[in-house]
Amino acid sequence: MPRLPCALALLLSFCCWLYAAGELSNRPAPEFRLQDAKGRPVSLADYKGKVILIEFMSTTCPHCQKFASALEAVHAKFKGRVGVLGIATHPDNASTAAEFAQTYKVTYPILLDLTHSTAMSYLKPPPPNYSFSIPHLFVVDQSGYIRDDFTQNSANSEFFTPEGLSRLVGAYLGRR
Secondary structure (H helix, E strand, C coil): CCHHHHHHHHHHHHHHHHHCCCCCCCEECCCCEEEECCCCEEEHHHHCCCEEEEEEECCCCHHHHHHHHHHHHHHHHCCCCEEEEEEEECCCCHHHHHHHHHHCCCCCCEEEECCCHHHHHHHCCCCCCCCCCCCEEEEECCCCEEEEEEECCCCCHHHHCHHHHHHHHHHHHHCC
């Protein structure tokens, strides 16, 4: 009999996790067209119909550097079904993004948001200083809606691991 309450508690926590949404979620994902480190244009529309993970990052951020391996693992595991994009803001540039990709063996695109316009449309930082925390992860569903967002902290650190991120993506793929 003690197993039943444990199972119910586990099921309830999973459902809360699955349907929890960050404060920047449940809205259409803002469209963007940015260049990658090689100067190639990439837009959100290129990933239409896929689950998309968008990470706002900095190449010098230790948490972003560590998170790159989790994103790369998910990118490889769900290749063709999930888009993974890193978006680096100023002061990063094509050189620092290319070096980051090489150092951390990143094969997903790292895009450059040098004017912060894409970051502003996703992260909606408050005035007067317009700052935001990184890494910040957005989950965009197959219909183009932001369904979840996370800034790395102790409450959601599992989503910044290969296993936790894979479970999250698998849940979104299973909703179809």
